[in-house]
Amino acid sequence: MSAALVTACFWVLAATLTALLPMRRQYVPGLALLVTAPVLLAWLGHVHGGAVFGLCLAAVVSMFRNPLKYFLARLRGAQPERPE
Incomplete structure (x- = not known):
């Protein structure tokens, strides 16, 4: 198994543990995971090719669909609600 797959x-596992935290404690580790995801996806795509990159991209977008919707709305100029 490659180092990219082990890191992934x-x-x-870190994303799963973050999901188990209460919502107010998910922001910092969740943001760190969201920021590191593109680097990890690029590494996986470079080592294993486009099919693996596409599958992993779909998984990341599925896991982070609500934060990504929030950031897209902010980029469009809307003021979406933040969950408490």
Whole structure:
């Protein structure tokens, strides 16, 4: 197993542990995971090709769909509600 896949497995475990936290404590680790995701996706795509990149991109977008919707709305100039 490549170093990129091992790192991706640890990233998934960290994302799972973050999801188990109460919502108010998810912001910092969740943002860190969201920021590191493109680097990890690029590494996986470089090592294993486009199909693996596409599958992993779909998984990341699925896991972070609400934060991504929030940031897209902010980029469009809307003021979406933040969950408490």
